[in-house]
Amino acid sequence: MPPPVSDLPLVASGKVREMYDLGDRLLMVASDRISTYDVVHPNTIPDKGGVLTALSVFWFGRTRDIVANHYLSATEGVPEDVRGRAVVVRKLEMLPVECVVRGYITGSGWKDYQATGSVSGIELPPGLQESERLPTPIFTPSTKAEVGHDEAIDFDRAAELVGSRELMDDVRARSLALYQFAADHAAARGVILADTKFEFGLDGDGALTVGDEVLTPDSSRFWPADGYEPGRPQPSFDKQYVRDWAASTGWDKKPPAPEVPDDVVEGTRARYVEAYERIAGEPFQEWLDRTAP
Numbered sequence: 001m002p003p004p005v006s007d008l009p010l011v012a013s014g015k016v017r018e019m020y021d022l023g024d025r026l027l028m029v030a031s032d033r034i035s036t037y038d039v040v041h042p043n044t045i046p047d048k049g050g051v052l053t054a055l056s057v058f059w060f061g062r063t064r065d066i067v068a069n070h071y072l073s074a075t076e077g078v079p080e081d082v083r084g085r086a087v088v089v090r091k092l093e094m095l096p097v098e099c100v101v102r103g104y105i106t107g108s109g110w111k112d113y114q115a116t117g118s119v120s121g122i123e124l125p126p127g128l129q130e131s132e133r134l135p136t137p138i139f140t141p142s143t144k145a146e147v148g149h150d151e152a153i154d155f156d157r158a159a160e161l162v163g164s165r166e167l168m169d170d171v172r173a174r175s176l177a178l179y180q181f182a183a184d185h186a187a188a189r190g191v192i193l194a195d196t197k198f199e200f201g202l203d204g205d206g207a208l209t210v211g212d213e214v215l216t217p218d219s220s221r222f223w224p225a226d227g228y229e230p231g232r233p234q235p236s237f238d239k240q241y242v243r244d245w246a247a248s249t250g251w252d253k254k255p256p257a258p259e260v261p262d263d264v265v266e267g268t269r270a271r272y273v274e275a276y277e278r279i280a281g282e283p284f285q286e287w288l289d290r291t292a293p
């Protein structure tokens with residue numbers, strides 16, 4: 001019998017996921033917890049962790065020819081109680097930068113552009129509107145902040161932190177190629193991939209390898225293509241029900257976050273499952289059937 005996850009050494013945890021030590025490998029577990037405005041709600045969205053894990057595994061399988069990744073298994077080595085929302089991965093030596101690719105100008109990129117006309121040292125054309133598509137996708141690295149928000153850095157600073165300009169050139173090229181592949185795939189299914197964040201590492205042979213989760217709603221902005229209109233923020237594919245409901249309650253966005261009512265939980269769950277089914281092109285149940293004990 002595999003050990004329950006509570007017996008494994010916890011090596012890292014974020015707001016909505018945990019990473020455990022399996023000796024020579026790692027177990028990454030996505031919970032069903034959800035945050036809005038950076039605050040975690042007290043109740044969960046059933047299947048959210050499963051959808052994020054399934055999406056990440058889908059993309060890992062589709063992008064292996066662009067760059068190697070850390071994914072090993074969603075079954076062998078995964079304890080029964082977290083099957084469907086956890087993966088076994090290779091241990092990497094992680095690079096100390098977040099690798100952000102933006103195809104659209106939004107979020108912190110929009111803030112920086114409004115203030116300076118640039119993002120991560122890349123000068124953008126004047127007169128862009130919020131959420132507008134960029135002339136070409138841009139690589140905008142940021143620091144990995146232990147607490148608080150990541151800070152945009154230019155390419156030279158990222159190369160300095162990583163210790164090699166040649167390696168950073170490769171990281172940028174692979175990041176842009178991953179984004180382009182995923183954005184094209186999503187566009188064909190009515191989804192805009194506005195931006196995304198990758199985390200890279202080096203494997204035991206020193207080979208550049210993508211780690212963490214990839215191309216999920218927690219590491220990316222997915223917008224429904226239907227109704228896309230620059231000049232305003234776009235609704236998030238997955239979290240918009242929760243955000244709209246939270247705003248309607250008058251919550252000030254400071255902890256503690258309010259409990260999400262059942263109908264909003266159900267609507268949000270349906271959006272996560274729809275995101276998986278649109279992008280992966282298979283019923284979410286098929287993922288569960290492949291991975292559940």
Ligand code: Q0Z
Nearest residue numbers: 012013014018019070090091092211212
């Ligand atoms: C990922 C993170 C998470 C909290 C470290 N393959 C790898 N090798 C070494 N380290 C990592 C990985 Cl993915 C690694 N994170 C981010 C993930 C919970 C933080 F599930 N930190």
